[in-house]
Amino acid sequence: MIDFTSTPIMLTLILGAVGVLIPVINVARKEKGSSVYGAITLGALLAAIGFVIYQIITKHVTQSAIFSSNVLVDDKFGSFFAIAMLIVGIMTTVGSFSYMRKRANPAVYYSLILLASVGMVLIAYSTDLVMLFIAWELMSIPTYVLAGYLKKDPSSNEAAIKYFLFGALSSGIIIYGISIAYGLTGSTNIEQVIAGFSKLGPDMMPLAILAVGMFIAGFGFKIGLVPFHMWLPDAYEGAPPTIAALLAAGTKKAGFAAALRVIIMGAIALNLHWAFALAVIAIVTMTIGNLAAIKQRNLTRMLAYSSIGQAGYILIGLSVAPISPIGIQASLFHILNHSVMKASTFIAVAGIVTTLGVTHIEKIKGLGKRMPITALGLTISLLALAGVPPLNGFWSKLMLFGSAIDAGHTLWWAPYLAVAGVLNSALSLAYYGWIIRKMYFEDGESNKRLQEPKSVIAVMIFSIIFIVGIGIYPDPVIAFAKSAVPIMSGLPVIH
C-alpha cells in the first residue's frame, strides 16, 4: 500500500526522523552550543531537497495529476512546492545560525523547523482532505510554538497567541468545510469529492458553495488574503524575524498549495463564478497590503504587509486559471520567486536585528556602509519584489499580468487585474524605494563597517545569485513551473 520509495514518504522519514532525534541528542549531549543542531538540520534539509531533485531527474515522479486514489501522490506539482519550501527551510536554518547563537533551547527550535517543513511538504503532496488537514496541523503547530519562541518578550507571546487563536479558528473552519464535503459526497478523497460536487442537485448546491467558501477562508488565513489577514502583521512582527521568514515564505506557500488542490479544482467542478470572487479578493488584497505597508515604520511589519500584497499578485494567476493556460504556471513561478525574495528580506532583517538590535526604519540609515552585503542583498530582494527587470520578480510578474490580459478575451474584467497589479507594483516601489533610500542615501550614526553575521551573508549571497541568475536565465524554472501545472483536462471548464 505505502510505497516507501515515493518522494513524500521518504521526505517525511528523512525530515521527521531527524526532527525527532535532535531533542534526544540535546538531552544526551552535555555541552551547550547551538551550531551542532543547526548543522544537523541543514544536513537533513539538503538531503531532502537533493532527494526531490534526484527523483525528478530520474523521472520517478509522475506528471502533475491533481487526483489519486491514494492519500498522497508523488507528482511534479508536489515536488515543485517541496523544492520551494525546502529552499525556504534551508534559508531559515542558515539564517538562524547567528540569530540563535545566544538564545535558549536551540535543539527544540531547529527540530520544530524540521517538523514544520514535513507538514509543508506533505500538504503539497496530499490528495485526500483528511491527509491534507493532518499535514496542515503538522505544519501549523510547530509554527505556533516558534512564533512565541522569545518567551520573555511580550510581543512574541502576543504574536503566538493571536496566531494560535486564528490558526485554531481556521482549522475549525477547514474541518467544517471537510465535513460538509464528506456529508455531500461520502468521501474525503479530493477526486471523489469533486466528482460528487459536479453531480449535485440544485438543492444541495448552496451547501457545496458553503464548503468552498469555508476552504477559501480557512486556507486564505495562512495565505494572508484580505479580510483574513488581520493576525498576520502582528504575528510576523512579534515572532523572531527568522520565523517570520518561515511563515511568510514557507507556510504561506503551503496555503497556496492547498488552495490550488482544493479550491480551484472544487470550484471548477461546481461551475461557479468563483473566478470573479477570487479576482475581487486579489485586487482588495494587493491594494490593502500595499497601502498599509506605506504607513509602516517597522521593517518586519512593512514586509508583512508587502507579503499580503504579493499574495494578491499570486491570486491573479489562480483566478484566471481556467481561461488562460499560463495562469497557474505564472502563479507557481511567482510562488517560487517570492519564497526566495521574501525569505531573503526577513533573514536580512534578522541580520540587522542581531547586529544592531533594531527594526525601525529610521534606525537603518546608512546601512549601505555599515553592513554592505546585507544591504545589497536586501536591496536586490526588494527590487525583485517590486518587479524591476532583469530580476526574477520581473519575469513572474510579467507572466502573471500577461495571463490576466490573455484572459481578457473571455472575461471582460480580467485585464483590470493586470492594471491593478501594475498600479500596485508602482505603489509598492514607494516603500521599497524608501527602505533603499534610507540605507544608501542617508547618513547613519556612523559609517564604520560592522561585523556582519556570516550565516546571513551566506543567505544573502545565495539569494542574490538566485534572483539575478533566474532574472538573466529564467527559462529552466519557467519550464519546470510549466511541467508542474496540474492537468485539468476532464474537468468541466467554465467560459
Add this chain to the structure above:
Amino acid sequence: MNILPFDFISGLGDLRVWAIWILPFIAALIIPAVGKASKRATGYVAVAFALASAISVLTLLPSALSNHEIHNQIPWISSIGLKAGVLADPLAVIMSNVVAWISFLIFVYSTGYMKGDKDLTRFFFWMAFFLGSMQLIVLSDNFLQLFFGWEGVGLASYALVGFWYKDKKKDHVGIEGRHVLGLMDYYSPTHSGMKAFIMTKVGDIMMLAGMFLIFAFAGTFGFRELTTNTSWATAMAAQHLLIPAAVLLFGGAIGKSAQFPLNEWLLEAMTGPTAVSALIHAATMVKAGVFLVARLAPLFFALAAIGINMDQFFEVIAWVGAITALLLATQGMVHPEIKKVLAYSTGSQIGYMMMALGVAGLSKQFVDGYTAGFFHLISHAMFKASLFMAAGSVLHIVGSRFMTDMGGLRKYMKKTYIFMWAAGLGLMGAPFITTGFWSKDAIFAAVYQSGNTWALPLFAIAVVTAVITAFYTTRMIGLVFFGNKSKHIEELEKAGHHVHEASPSMWVPYGILAVLTIGVGVMGLAFEHQIHDLFVNYLGSTFGIKSDVSAVAMGGSQQLLGGFLEGVNPLALMASLAAFAIGFGLGYVFYIGRFADPVKFVNSNIFFYAIHKFFLNRWYLNAMIYWGFVVAPLYVARGLYKYFENIVLEGFNVVPEKTMAGGARIMQATQTGVSQSYLYIFGVGILIVVFLLLI
C-alpha cells in the same frame, strides 16, 4: 524536466566564440577576490584574461577571412521565443580582433600607468567589465543581447570616467575660471562621468524604442532572422514606421559614438585615467556605435531588393557624420589640452566612418563605402590608441594636461617622440606609408564616386576636415615636442623632477601600434583590397547585396589608376595629397618651424580672433545644451515648485494626497491589535466570500 536541456549544451557550439566575451567577465568576477590578496596582481589577472580572450578570437580569424560564419544559439527565455546567441561573421570577427588586441595592449599599458594607485582593484574590475561588454556587443546575434552589452559599456564608462571620484583639481578638465555664456567651462570627474552617462542614455532610449518597434513587427530580435524574413519591413514601410525606427536605432549609435548633437560628453570624458580614454576612443565605447551601424546598414540596404527605399536613413547617417567630422575638427585646432585635442579628433574621425557608411547606402556600390568606413575604423583604432597612450605618458611625466606646459620634449622622450610622429602621421594621413592615408583616401573615393546628389558637398567637407586634421595634429606634436621648454618644466626641474622617458610597460604597447600604423600602411592598398574582396563575398552571400567589381563600375564616370596604385581614384588621391600638404605645411610654419607666432597671428585680426573664440567655445553647443537641458529645467523646476507646487498643489489639490494618506490611516485604524475585532472581521469575511461565490 531538464534543468539544463540538451539543446542548451549542443546550442553552445563553438566555445571559442563564447569565451571571447565571457573570459573578461570572469576576470571581472575574480579581480575583487585577487585584490584582497595583492592589488598589483589584479592588473596581471586582467592582462592574462584579455590575452586569453584575444587569442581565442585570433583563432577565428582564418575561417572568417574565407567568409565562414559561426552562428550558435542557446535557448534563453523560450516562453517568449528569445534565444541568446553568438554570431561570428567576418564583420564581427575582424571587429572583435581589433577590440581584443588593442584592449590587450592598453591593459598592459595600464599596469604601468596606474602603478601605485590606491584603487587598482576597482580600476581593473571595470576595465575587464568594459572589455567583456564590448565583446558582447560585437558578438551578439540579436538586439536584446547587444543591448545588455551596450548598457554594460555605458555603466563601465560612467565608473571609469569618474574614476578619480575625489574630484581633485588636477583631475578636472577645462580651464578653471573660464566661462562660456555664463557657464563654467571646467568639469570634475564625477560630473563628467554623470554627463557621459546621461547623454549616452538619451541615445540608448532612442535605440530601445527602435528595437522594440522592430520587434513589434518582426517578433524577433535576431539579426539573421531579420535578414532572412523581411515581411516585417514591408509591414513597417506600409505604415511609414520603418525609417523612423531605423533612425531611432541610429540614435543609439549617435549617443555612444559621440556624434552631433550628442557629441559633448566625449570631451569631458577626458577626466578618466588616460588608459581609459585610450580604451574608450580606440577599442570600445565610441566604436560600438560605428559597429552598430555597420551591423545594420547592410540589413537595411538589402531591403532595396524588395522595393523599400531607405535613402533618407542613409542620408541622416552621412550628414550626421559629415557635420560631426567638421565640427569637432575645427574645435580640435584651438584647444590647449592635449587629451581634449585627441578627443575632438576621435569624434571627427568617427564622423568620417559614419559618413562612409551612410554614403555606402546612397550609392550603387554599397561595398565601397562599407569597406572604406570599416577600414578607417581599423586604422583609427591603431593610431588613436597609440596616440592616447603616448599622450598619457607625456601627461604622466610632465604632470599637466596643458600643451602650453610642455614643449621641447623631443630630447627627453625620444621613443615617445618617434612613436607619436608615426601615429600622428597616421592621423594626418601622410601619403603612401600610413594606414590613415589609405583609409581616408578610400572614404574620399567612396564619397566622390557615390553618384549621389550630396556627393559634392560631402566630399568638400571631407577634404576640408582632412586639411584641419593634418593641421591640428602637427600643432599638437609641435607644441609638445618642439620649441623651448615651458616654464612649467623648468619649475619641475628646479624642484628636482627630471623629465625622462616612460617605462617599457608603457612605451612598448604604443610603440607596437605606432609601428603597425606604418607597417600596415606601407601595404595599405593591398590590405584594403583584401577587406574589399572579403566584404564583396560577405555582403553577397549573407545579405544578397551584389557588387560589380569591374574597374569601370567601381570608378563610376572616373578612370581609375593602374599599376602600383591599382584601383585608386585619381581625384580622391589628389585631394588626399593636397589636404595633407596644406594642413601639414600650415602646422609646420606655426608650430614646428615657428616662423610665425600663432597667438599674435590670431590677435592681429578681429575676424581670426572671433573665429578662434568661436571654436574654443565649442561653437557654443555645449553651453547651449547646458542652458537648455540643465540650467533652464532647474529654473523651471524651482519655479514650478515655488508657484505650482506650493500654491496649486498644496493649496487646492490636496485630494489625492489626503485620500492616500486617509486610506492608509483607515487601514491602520482597523489594525487595532485587538483580537476580538480581528475575529469579527474574519467572520464577516467568510460571509462576503460566500456571497461573492453566489453572485
